[in-house]
Structure formats: C-alpha cells, structure tokens
Amino acid sequence: MNNLLPGQAEAIAEVNALRERISRADIDTMSLLLGQAYTHHAWTDKPVSNASLKDAYDLAKMGPTGMNIQPMRLVFLRGEAKETRLVPHMLDSNQTKTSAAPVTAILANDHAFYKNMSRTFPIIPNASEMFSNHKSFAYENAERNGTLQAAYFLLALRSVGLDVAPMSGFDSDKVNKEFFEGTEVTVNFIMNIGYGDSNAVYPRLPRLDFEEISQLF
Ligand SMILES: Cc1cc2nc3c(=O)[nH]c(=O)nc-3n(C[C@H](O)[C@H](O)[C@H](O)COP(=O)(O)O)c2cc1C
Known part of the structure; x- marks a missing residue:
C-alpha cells in the first residue's frame, strides 16, 4: 500500500496479528466483564494497589473518544482524605459503603480538554479551536x-479482577467545590472499587431485551 500515514503500517500489523491470535472473547472473560459481574455493596479488607488502578487505566485509555479528546479525569481517595473530603457529600445511603471501600474514585470530565489537542490530535492543526470557540x-x-x-475504565477494572460500584447519589455542587474549584473539571459519577464481599450483592434486576430496544432495518 502506498502513501501510508506515519505509524499506519504498525497499526495494520497490530490488527492483523491480533486477528490471527483471537477472533472473540471467551465466555469466562465475557462473564467477568459483564455477564456474571455484579455491582458490589460491601467490601473485603483486601487492599487495592495503585499498580492495579494504573493497569486498568492503561487499558481503558485505549478505548476510542471523538477526535481522541480524552476528557475523563480521575481522583482516587482512600482513608482520611476520603472520610473527611468525600463521604460527607455522599447521599446517606451511600456513606457506609463508600467508607468501607478500599478505594473510591471520582470520575470527572475536563471541559477544557481541548488544551491537549495539539498533542492528542495533531492530524488537524488548530482542532482545539472547534471546541474553545464553542x-x-x-x-x-x-x-x-x-x-x-468512564465505562471503559469500569470494565478495565473488572478485567484486572477488581469489583466496582458506580454511584450518582452525592451532592455534585459540594464535590465540585471540594475537588475542582477554579477549574473546568466537573464530577460525572463516583465509584467504589475493591474486592467485593459477595454476600452483599443484590439479585439481578431485569434487563431489557434486544427485541425491545432495537430496530433492525
Ligand atoms: C451511573 C450509576 C449510578 C448509580 N448510583 C447508585 C447509587 O447512588 N447508589 C447505589 O446504591 N447504587 C447505585 N448504582 C448501582 C445500580 O443500581 C446497579 O449497578 C444496577 O442496579 C445493576 O446492578 P447489578 O450490576 O448488580 O446487576 C448506580 C449505577 C450506575 C451505573
């Protein structure tokens, strides 16, 4: 092939090599990520290493974003910092489980994401102006x-063996003031992370069927 972009030959080789090794995820991997994964409401004492969090992010960051803008920002909280700065802003019903989780992540979005675009989307010079002016x-x-x-990150955490519990029950104004004042970052949702106590999972709630939610033409 002629006129390849810089790095394109390597990308093509990577896709072809992957296709030769594997054509779909095995059933256990699908179960770990979604099929038999549950939201957790109580936690074991097993600690979560920063290395596991980084491993999960290093996988999640490969998920696609429009024009590669990557607006997600993460704040990880443990111990005293979590107890004093975050737990008071959680809904009452979310406080005990948030205190008990080994790590709690604030998943936020940076609305000034375009400041990175000369590095993350060099294909179009000045692409950042599409956003900074609008x-x-x-x-x-x-x-x-x-x-x-955030969804890629949730699944990536499960892929490294962690359990998760996303939550939208918190006071977003207070969380934004506590963690992001003076920035263009705002909280999206909050997620407990750890090794879940399986005795506390809830029964599965009904999911909508493919036939109900899709139109096939
Ligand atoms: C964005 C989001 C917000 C949620 N907020 C809360 C919450 O504030 N408190 C809570 O106990 N569960 C919360 N949940 C948990 C959901 O109710 C739970 O994931 C869903 O019922 C599926 O449960 P399952 O994974 O065990 O099947 C939230 C889940 C998501 C994805």
Missing part, C-alpha cells in the same frame, strides 16, 4: 466522551 459543543463532547471513558 463552549456548548465542548460541553456536549466532554460529557459524551468522558462517560464513554
């Missing part, structure tokens, strides 16, 4: 892509 467009894209990245 704040509502920037907001919409930060929310959409930050939520996608």
Whole structure:
C-alpha cells in the first residue's frame, strides 16, 4: 500500500496479528466483564494497589473518544482524605459503603480538554479551536466522551479482577467545590472499587431485551 500515514503500517500489523491470535472473547472473560459481574455493596479488607488502578487505566485509555479528546479525569481517595473530603457529600445511603471501600474514585470530565489537542490530535492543526470557540459543543463532547471513558475504565477494572460500584447519589455542587474549584473539571459519577464481599450483592434486576430496544432495518 502506498502513501501510508506515519505509524499506519504498525497499526495494520497490530490488527492483523491480533486477528490471527483471537477472533472473540471467551465466555469466562465475557462473564467477568459483564455477564456474571455484579455491582458490589460491601467490601473485603483486601487492599487495592495503585499498580492495579494504573493497569486498568492503561487499558481503558485505549478505548476510542471523538477526535481522541480524552476528557475523563480521575481522583482516587482512600482513608482520611476520603472520610473527611468525600463521604460527607455522599447521599446517606451511600456513606457506609463508600467508607468501607478500599478505594473510591471520582470520575470527572475536563471541559477544557481541548488544551491537549495539539498533542492528542495533531492530524488537524488548530482542532482545539472547534471546541474553545464553542463552549456548548465542548460541553456536549466532554460529557459524551468522558462517560464513554468512564465505562471503559469500569470494565478495565473488572478485567484486572477488581469489583466496582458506580454511584450518582452525592451532592455534585459540594464535590465540585471540594475537588475542582477554579477549574473546568466537573464530577460525572463516583465509584467504589475493591474486592467485593459477595454476600452483599443484590439479585439481578431485569434487563431489557434486544427485541425491545432495537430496530433492525
Ligand atoms: C451511573 C450509576 C449510578 C448509580 N448510583 C447508585 C447509587 O447512588 N447508589 C447505589 O446504591 N447504587 C447505585 N448504582 C448501582 C445500580 O443500581 C446497579 O449497578 C444496577 O442496579 C445493576 O446492578 P447489578 O450490576 O448488580 O446487576 C448506580 C449505577 C450506575 C451505573
């Protein structure tokens, strides 16, 4: 093939090598990520290493975002910092489990994500101006892509053997003031992370069927 972009030959080789090794995830991997994974409400004492969190992020960051904007930002909290700065801003019903989780992550979105675009999207010089000059467009894209990245991160945490519990029951104004004042970062949701106590999972709630939610043309 002629006129390849810089790095494109390596990308093609990587895709082809992967296809030769594997064509789909095995059933156990699918179960670990989604099929038999549950939201956890209580936690064992087993600690979570920073290395596991980094491993999960290093996988999640490979998930696609529009124009590679990568707006997700993470704050990880343990111990005293979590107890004093975050737990008081959680809904009452979320406080005990948030205190008990070995780590709690604030998943946030940086609405000034475009400041990185000369590095993350060099293909179009000045691409950042598409967003810096249109704040509502920037907001919409930060929310959409930050939520996608948060979902990639949730699944990546499960892939390294961790359990998770996402939560939207908290006072977002207070969390934003405590952690992000003076920035363009705002909280998306909060997630407990650890090795779950399986005795406390809830029964599975009904999921909508493919036939109910899809239109096939
Ligand atoms: C964005 C989001 C917000 C949630 N907020 C809360 C919450 O504030 N408190 C809570 O106990 N569970 C919360 N949940 C947990 C959901 O109710 C739970 O994941 C869902 O019922 C599926 O449970 P399962 O994974 O065990 O099947 C939240 C989940 C998501 C994805």
